[in-house]
């Protein structure tokens with residue numbers, strides 16, 4: 001579904017000052033992504049964090065590889081201002097405003113590209129094409145995205161209330177893997193981690209989503225006022241999910257690890273070797289107990 005970029009940029013800029021304090025899940029996913037960096041054996045000279053937000057992950061990357069130049073890129077200027085403010089002079093980050101789907105960098109200019117929970121705001125083909133273009137041959141991509149089970153309770157509650165598009169629909173593991181393959185990434189490995197958070201009520205969940213800039217960014221979202229009656233129906237439908245800890249909100253996080261092709265390797269066709277990829281990815285799916 002088309003996303004409204006101006007709205008995404010404005011929402012994340014508004015959220016920037018308090019983002020790191022509120023984005024607990026995003027921080028935890030960033031830490032899990034860092035653990036997966038053990039596959040990267042050689043210290044990279046240039047690292048890009050695409051959709052870096054206020055730069056938490058970029059700072060951790062700079063701490064891990066102090067000699068590397070770490071670039072934090074984001075669409076939202078407010079986020080980059082925070083990234084600059086939180087950075088230190090002894091471990092400086094390069095903060096650059098830009099779109100992950102049209103990166104302002106030369107071909108083959110990074111050894112490592114990480115991107116934590118930005119993919120779901122982008123067109124997957126455009127973003128993987130750009131990631132592949134700026135990675136040097138055999139450079140590593142490690143990225144995360146939300147999967148389709150994310151916020152499924154909220155989506156279902158709205159569906160019971162009216163016909164509008166209120167909650168972002170997320171791509172699944174296969175679609176992301178296909179997009180990475182189609183843009184030339186080699187043997188992408190994808191796996192899933194599941195989380196379940198609990199909220200006192202649906203209003204609190206929606207306030208928190210808005211507070212971290214993740215409000216409704218659908219280009220074709222239901223414009224105008226959502227009727228009071230529909231909102232009340234949504235709240236009532238969500239209440240049916242209540243458990244002892246509160247109202248659950250599921251999050252499905254997809255981890256993508258892939259390597260750019262070696263120099264001179266041809267691009268695979270858009271179908272790639274999908275059958276073997278899908279089987280492999282299913283085998284590698286990790287399912288953690290809901291937290």
Ligand SMILES: C[S@@+](CC[C@H](N)C(=O)[O-])C[C@H]1O[C@@H](n2cnc3c(N)ncnc32)[C@H](O)[C@@H]1O
Pocket residue numbers: 008009012023026027030050051052053054055056057073074075076079098099100101115116117118121122
């Ligand atoms: C959920 S936040 C994640 C921030 C950070 N990576 C983290 O780990 O907390 C998503 C970020 O992606 C940025 N973003 C969304 N679409 C983007 C795009 N097309 N290009 C660059 N950044 C984008 C947003 O501005 C926001 O800062």
